[in-house]
Amino acid sequence: xxxxxxxxxxxxxxxxxxxxxxxxxxxxxxxxxxxxxxxxxxxxxxxxxxxxxxxxxxxxxxxxxxxxxxxxxxxxxxxxxxxxxxxxxxxxxxxxxxxxxxxxxxxxxxxxxxxxxxxxxxxxxxxxxxxxxxxxxxxxxxxxxxxxxxxxxxxxxxxxxxxxxxxxxxxxxxxxxxxxxxxxxxxxxxxxxxxxxxxxxxxxxxxxxxxxxxxxxxxxxxxxxxxxxxxxxxxxxxxxxxxxxxxxxxxxxxxxxxxxxxxxxxxxxxxxxxxxxxxxxxxxxxxxxxxxxxxxxxxxxxxxxxxxxxxxxxxxxxxxxxxxxxxxxxxxxxxxxxxxxxxxxxxxxxxxxxxxxxxxxxxxxxxxxxxxxxxxxx
Amino acid sequence: xxxxxxxxxxxxxxxxxxxxxxxxxxxxxxxxxxxxxxxxxxxxxxxxxxxxxxxxxxxxxxxxxxxxxxxxxxxxxxxxxxxxxxxxxxxxxxxxxxxxxxxxxxxxxxxxxxxxxxxxxxxxxxxxxxxxxxxxxxxxxxxxxxxxxxxxxxxxxxxxxxxxxxxxxxxxxxxxxxxxxxxxxxxxxxxxxxxxxxxxxxxxxxxxxxxxxxxxxxxxxxxxxxxxxxxxxxxxxxxxxxxxxxxxxxxxxxxxxxxxxxxxxxxxxxxxxxxxxxxxxxxxxxxxxxxxxxxxxxxxxxxxxxxxxxxxxxxxxxxxxxxxxxxxxxxxxxxxxxxxxxxxxxxxxxxxxxxxxxxxxxxxxxxxxxxxxxxxxxxxxxxxxxxxxxxxxxxxxxxxxxxxxxxxxxxxxxxxxxxxxxxxxxxxxxxxxxxxxxxxxxxxxxxxxxxxxxxxxxxxxxxxxxxxxxxxxxxxxxxxxxxxxxxxxxxxxxxxxxxxxxxxxxxx
Numbered sequence: 001x002x003x004x005x006x007x008x009x010x011x012x013x014x015x016x017x018x019x020x021x022x023x024x025x026x027x028x029x030x031x032x033x034x035x036x037x038x039x040x041x042x043x044x045x046x047x048x049x050x051x052x053x054x055x056x057x058x059x060x061x062x063x064x065x066x067x068x069x070x071x072x073x074x075x076x077x078x079x080x081x082x083x084x085x086x087x088x089x090x091x092x093x094x095x096x097x098x099x100x101x102x103x104x105x106x107x108x109x110x111x112x113x114x115x116x117x118x119x120x121x122x123x124x125x126x127x128x129x130x131x132x133x134x135x136x137x138x139x140x141x142x143x144x145x146x147x148x149x150x151x152x153x154x155x156x157x158x159x160x161x162x163x164x165x166x167x168x169x170x171x172x173x174x175x176x177x178x179x180x181x182x183x184x185x186x187x188x189x190x191x192x193x194x195x196x197x198x199x200x201x202x203x204x205x206x207x208x209x210x211x212x213x214x215x216x217x218x219x220x221x222x223x224x225x226x227x228x229x230x231x232x233x234x235x236x237x238x239x240x241x242x243x244x245x246x247x248x249x250x251x252x253x254x255x256x257x258x259x260x261x262x263x264x265x266x267x268x269x270x271x272x273x274x275x276x277x278x279x280x281x282x283x284x285x286x287x288x289x290x291x292x293x294x295x296x297x298x299x300x301x302x303x304x305x306x307x308x309x310x311x312x313x314x315x316x317x318x319x320x321x322x323x324x325x326x327x328x329x330x331x332x333x334x335x336x337x338x339x340x341x342x343x344x345x346x347x348x349x350x351x352x353x354x355x356x357x358x359x360x361x362x363x364x365x366x367x368x369x370x371x372x373x374x375x376x377x378x
Numbered sequence: 379x380x381x382x383x384x385x386x387x388x389x390x391x392x393x394x395x396x397x398x399x400x401x402x403x404x405x406x407x408x409x410x411x412x413x414x415x416x417x418x419x420x421x422x423x424x425x426x427x428x429x430x431x432x433x434x435x436x437x438x439x440x441x442x443x444x445x446x447x448x449x450x451x452x453x454x455x456x457x458x459x460x461x462x463x464x465x466x467x468x469x470x471x472x473x474x475x476x477x478x479x480x481x482x483x484x485x486x487x488x489x490x491x492x493x494x495x496x497x498x499x500x501x502x503x504x505x506x507x508x509x510x511x512x513x514x515x516x517x518x519x520x521x522x523x524x525x526x527x528x529x530x531x532x533x534x535x536x537x538x539x540x541x542x543x544x545x546x547x548x549x550x551x552x553x554x555x556x557x558x559x560x561x562x563x564x565x566x567x568x569x570x571x572x573x574x575x576x577x578x579x580x581x582x583x584x585x586x587x588x589x590x591x592x593x594x595x596x597x598x599x600x601x602x603x604x605x606x607x608x609x610x611x612x613x614x615x616x617x618x619x620x621x622x623x624x625x626x627x628x629x630x631x632x633x634x635x636x637x638x639x640x641x642x643x644x645x646x647x648x649x650x651x652x653x654x655x656x657x658x659x660x661x662x663x664x665x666x667x668x669x670x671x672x673x674x675x676x677x678x679x680x681x682x683x684x685x686x687x688x689x690x691x692x693x694x695x696x697x698x699x700x701x702x703x704x705x706x707x708x709x710x711x712x713x714x715x716x717x718x719x720x721x722x723x724x725x726x727x728x729x730x731x732x733x734x735x736x737x738x739x740x741x742x743x744x745x746x747x748x749x750x751x752x753x754x755x756x757x758x759x760x761x762x763x764x765x766x767x768x769x770x771x772x773x774x775x776x777x778x779x780x781x782x783x784x785x786x787x788x789x790x791x792x793x794x795x796x797x798x799x800x801x802x803x804x805x806x807x808x809x810x811x812x813x814x815x816x817x818x819x820x821x822x823x824x825x826x827x828x829x830x831x832x833x834x835x836x837x838x839x840x841x842x843x844x845x846x847x848x849x850x851x852x853x854x855x856x857x858x859x860x861x862x863x864x865x866x867x868x869x870x871x872x873x874x875x876x877x878x879x880x881x882x883x884x885x886x
Contacts, residue, residue: 053498056449057491057494063456065482066478068483072475074471077460078465078844082461082463085844093861100869103446104872107443110872111872149545152841153726160464161465161468163845336472338551339550342550343479347483349483353483363499363502364495364499
């Protein structure tokens, strides 16, 4: 097992965490559906109780994703977070307000009132997936950064290795429609998954029928945004790393990468099919409860394949639009082999972690949530 | 080298300090109250008495309100290393990122998974399984503290690393040295035991309020008993680990100790300033007069604290800047100017090594690397941390630490008779803010006292910060200030209301 193995292994783990996070954002999607599906206060509380039991796992996955990225690819962490300052700060603010809202919304003397905390949840539900998707879009289509390791020793320069080439510090990403398409696709996917989650967890005829009525429209919108993103992506020019680290532009580079990694291509196609199957199951089988499992697995496989396709195979996973030679690859941005090896040993705990999460979920979710449970809830 | 805008550094420091201090309002209560809650639930499972279940559920409700704010403020801290200290993130990301990743994998998921079982599982799980969930939640929070304190300790005492001139960063060479650094072990023990103290003070304070109002007296007496025993043990452990922490600081961060003591000129048999008032406006890098207006000193106290010997040598600010005294390694310490010269040489050698393969440059770099960070400084005066906040915070922390020992011992001695003495009950209630004050003061000593370093000796703040406009950071600083203050206010109101409702079953 050489250096390249550990780099690819950690890119896999970071991608897996990212993929799990996208799946778990059904919590955010659910927060945007509370008013559409719940017409009475009891129904809204029931919906929030369902997402309220899961929000912390989504949140923790995001934090672990950040920690894992920091530890394994610190140059990405320092470049993207330090440069695209405003985008990341907005994302963080979205999650800060979510963290308190579940606990505080129904408490007496909560100062701001239930409505404000629920608005926070709505804001988190819309902006969270949208901004995360838009920010991740820059991994596929590039960002405005420059890296110069000599800056740390150059006279006349501030000793900062990476800097952003625009004064907008990440906000310019929204001017690229391709990034926004990914953001919208993630938002609509989170809402579709939330419908499936509610159909699985909620035992209320009205809520379920409203969900089944809305779901087809959400699926159509998701597919429009997702397929547009895929279309732009596979036909876009991409960077190729040449001899000595030089960068050249190659038309339809991403499509070539996918074809060069048939296992990733198969995973992508299989993942998309599973998502579609899961989304259509309740529509075709009269409110079937198990669509979330198929669509959830499909989401994880799809996102994982997309992220693997840009990182593996020696590719550029974070293209610099301002200075192409600054673009990030696994090898020029990773931690040392020693650190990656040590953390790989720690990563062997992940199956154990997954096992107790599954056990805990099963213990808590033995039966669907009913209206009567709302009054007993914490 | 063009200096980076100092207002950017100041605002970046201010933002990190703000978020860290807000975060630390909530974390110690999570750790301390969590353990008390575990103990009470254990009693419930062992005895089967509903009284203890009600007590556990009451404290758990307060735990939940507090926990949410800890989570909300914590996420910012992790990402701020990237957003505001990007150069730092690259320079030491190879080492510093690892504890954060391990924290996520090992601790956060444990906490996040079992907390859902703990809150929602009373009716769905067996007693023992629920108890396990409660313990796992608190264990997860404590593991989390371990890894974040490993990361923090590494910044104070960088070990288990080597600088790699090719990648222009420090790289880990021993995970064990990082994870089990003696400074990290002491810091963890001191921080966690002091959090237990805060949790215990919170419980006795709230219980005292019930006794003052004549409500839930059985519950209050039982809670005081559990928390006072727990608090007394924790506060004695805090004192012991605090002493070891002082020894560590004397060894590895003598400037911090000098600042905490307001010690300009050191020597042998140095006294510990128990109480003192500093003269305002003193230039601590070169004071022209005695910096104290008044002080009450314990003879040889500082020498004992720092070296475990009444005759031990403790350097002051002047000695550290001028060098010449015998250091921990038995060699004469270099002066600040010499260290800055060697740091400058290390940076020049790094530039030469980057320009081409140059073995001599790499050799010079390695020889001078221990002082690499000094090369970014402009004058020795920059090495002196803000003395006034460090000095007073140290006194606040230590004096209140002593007060809490007396408080818990007193509560145990008087037992249920305390219910008769209203002024004492009021004093116990008012001890709650004092516990927070002591806790924050401890972090001020630890963090303000190590300025100007992001990483001790290797990277000053001016070389660690992200290249942003000061205005951007100023804007986010005020956004976070407003948001966190509002949420803190909301949390306090909810907490007060929940306490006012009392430990009846409905509200639990």
